Amino acid sequence: xxxxxxxxxxxxxxxxxxxxxxxxxxxxxxxxxxxxxxxxxxxxxxxxxxxxxxxxxxxxxxxxxxxxxxxxxxxxxxxxxxxxxxxxxxxxxxxxxxxxxxxxxxxxxxxxxxxxxxxxxxxxxxxxxxxxxxxxxxxxxxxxxxxxxxxxxxxxxxxxxxxxxxxxxxxxxxxxxxxxxxxxxxxxxxxxxxxxxxxxxxxxxxxxxxxxxxxxxxxxxxxxxxxxxxxxxxxxxxxxxxxxxxxxxxxxxxxxxxxxxxxxxxxxxxxxxxxxxxx
Amino acid sequence: xxxxxxxxxxxxxxxxxxxxxxxxxxxxxxxxxxxxxxxxxxxxxxxxxxxxxxxxxxxxxxxxxxxxxxxxxxxxxxxxxxxxxxxxxxxxxxxxxxxxxxxxxxxxxxxxxxxxxxxxxxxxxxxxxxxxxxxxxxxxxxxxxxxxxxxxxxxxxxxxxxxxxxxxxxxxxxxxxxxxxxxxxxxxxxxxxxxxxxxxxxxxxxxxxxxxxxxxxxxxxxxxxxxxxxxxxxxxxxxxxxxxxxxxxxxxxxxxxxxxxxxxxxxxxxxxxxxxxxx
Numbered sequence: 001x002x003x004x005x006x007x008x009x010x011x012x013x014x015x016x017x018x019x020x021x022x023x024x025x026x027x028x029x030x031x032x033x034x035x036x037x038x039x040x041x042x043x044x045x046x047x048x049x050x051x052x053x054x055x056x057x058x059x060x061x062x063x064x065x066x067x068x069x070x071x072x073x074x075x076x077x078x079x080x081x082x083x084x085x086x087x088x089x090x091x092x093x094x095x096x097x098x099x100x101x102x103x104x105x106x107x108x109x110x111x112x113x114x115x116x117x118x119x120x121x122x123x124x125x126x127x128x129x130x131x132x133x134x135x136x137x138x139x140x141x142x143x144x145x146x147x148x149x150x151x152x153x154x155x156x157x158x159x160x161x162x163x164x165x166x167x168x169x170x171x172x173x174x175x176x177x178x179x180x181x182x183x184x185x186x187x188x189x190x191x192x193x194x195x196x197x198x199x200x201x202x203x204x205x206x207x208x209x210x211x212x213x214x215x216x217x218x219x220x221x222x223x224x225x226x227x228x229x230x231x232x233x234x235x236x237x238x239x240x241x242x243x244x245x246x247x248x249x250x251x252x253x254x255x256x257x258x259x260x261x262x263x264x265x266x267x268x269x270x271x272x273x274x275x276x277x278x279x
Numbered sequence: 280x281x282x283x284x285x286x287x288x289x290x291x292x293x294x295x296x297x298x299x300x301x302x303x304x305x306x307x308x309x310x311x312x313x314x315x316x317x318x319x320x321x322x323x324x325x326x327x328x329x330x331x332x333x334x335x336x337x338x339x340x341x342x343x344x345x346x347x348x349x350x351x352x353x354x355x356x357x358x359x360x361x362x363x364x365x366x367x368x369x370x371x372x373x374x375x376x377x378x379x380x381x382x383x384x385x386x387x388x389x390x391x392x393x394x395x396x397x398x399x400x401x402x403x404x405x406x407x408x409x410x411x412x413x414x415x416x417x418x419x420x421x422x423x424x425x426x427x428x429x430x431x432x433x434x435x436x437x438x439x440x441x442x443x444x445x446x447x448x449x450x451x452x453x454x455x456x457x458x459x460x461x462x463x464x465x466x467x468x469x470x471x472x473x474x475x476x477x478x479x480x481x482x483x484x485x486x487x488x489x490x491x492x493x494x495x496x497x498x499x500x501x502x503x504x505x506x507x508x509x510x511x512x513x514x515x516x517x518x519x520x521x522x523x524x525x526x527x528x529x530x531x532x533x534x535x536x537x538x539x540x541x542x543x544x545x546x547x548x549x550x551x552x553x554x555x556x557x558x
Contacts, residue, residue: 231543275500
């Protein structure tokens with residue numbers, strides 16, 4: 001199977017490397033506007049060849065779109081114009097909009113909207129990993145608009161990576177990821193800005209930062225070009241969760257201002273219930 | 280060297296196990312009001328014997344106070360009344376108040392206020408680890424009020440665990456830890472409460488939770504009995520950072536409400552500067 005990867009960064013690069021390692025793909029063709037990333041991807045052996053979009057589609061059996069979501073949405077109609085029997089899927093973090101764009105296209109059956117729940121805070125081809133994705137979930141959205149053979153192929157790809165599959169309506173997907181992914185990134189970005197604002201003595205942060213600090217702030221390293229379009233597109237859901245989060249923080253603030261340890265205890269014990277969900 | 284550990288939980292238990300593994304202590308005496316924790320600590324081989332506080336102090340060379348900070352502060356004068364040549368140190372997350380309590384005592388020279396920057400979100404003796412503390416920092420506060428031999432012994436203990444030592448004024452310590460530790464815990468607790476409030480479908484959280492979510496929320500499992508007194512005592516510093524954090528979150532909110540991707544990009548790129556500090 002010949003794979004074309006559009007956008008050879010953390011996600012696309014990791015997909016290519018992991019599928020090659022599993023023996024699922026014989027050839028990887030890379031498409032990327034960034035000349036430096038093209039070179040790196042070739043040097044690191046992530047892709048076998050760099051091609052233009054048109055040539056890559058003509059020379060491949062399956063096409064993975066792993067660009068930021070705004071770029072993916074712009075490219076999708078062009079890609080669907082060019083495909084024939086090929087299967088196309090994306091790896092983007094929002095699904096409502098791209099699924100709707102696909103639905104309006106005559107070749108909608110060739111496109112599978114997916115979201116593998118894996119990533120790191122790093123970006124670019126140098127951040128790609130050959131043992132990515134395993135034991136995480138992939139969400140496949142709106143499968144009723146997808147051709148049976150295209151769906152089966154994409155399911156096989158993710159299963160080969162050791163992922164488990166979840167099926168979900170694209171609108172519901174975007175609501176859920178606001179809770180379990182997007183808000184985590186916003187709090188982490190905001191926490192980094194808080195510390196950078198308040199703590200001018202960088203040496204002190206560096207020396208004192210415990211593993212707790214590192215785990216809450218590490219997402220703040222995440223790629224702005226990826227996250228701006230995600231937050232903008234999922235604005236309504238993200239704002240809904242963000243408002244709730246600010247109101248939860250204000251409860252902590254009130255418990256301290258009113259010197260009310262019983263209320264603070266209640267807030268923390270409620271938070272401890274997350275143990276039911278995260279082991 | 281015979282070590283008494285007052286409070287055999289995550290911190291005290293890990294200290295005992297790690298020092299025994301390093302060959303630094305020949306005997307560990309445990310003191311704990313919790314009968315269940317006493318049993319577990321004996322069964323797990325964390326302590327060799329359980330004693331009352333008075334007997335433990337009489338039978339030991341060095342005494343580590345590893346209780347929640349409010350308990351530590353209540354116990355410290357009693358412990359200092361009982362010591363003679365012994366060295367006492369604590370492992371608490373705030374230092375201004377306990378250093379002041381020690382300073383008012385005639386035996387202040389025997390007490391070393393310390394804060395090892397290590398921990399996990401778990402609690403109790405079963406959470407203790409024998410390879411804890413390594414490669415993290417320990418802060419030693421107000422060393423000018425400590426006897427030279429007591430300081431040297433505590434330095435040797437932490438160095439044996441592979442920690443590097445930082446010296447700091449206790450008041451400054453409490454300001455810094457509000458930034459690099461306490462606020463991380465508050466945001467994590469609040470994030471857990473947000474998700475538990477908004478996302479009633481626990482199965483969806485469980486299935487969708489990515490590693491990003493897990494890393495920002497894992498601290499929300501942390502022990503309420505430990506954290507309530509820390510936040511209450513460090514109230515002024517924590518409120519200062521918490522107010523800044525809420526105002527940073529409101530900037531994200533404004534960028535979304537006003538559909539201003541350029542501002543959102545600026546906020547995220549500023550947050551990315553944390554890379555300078557966290558590799």
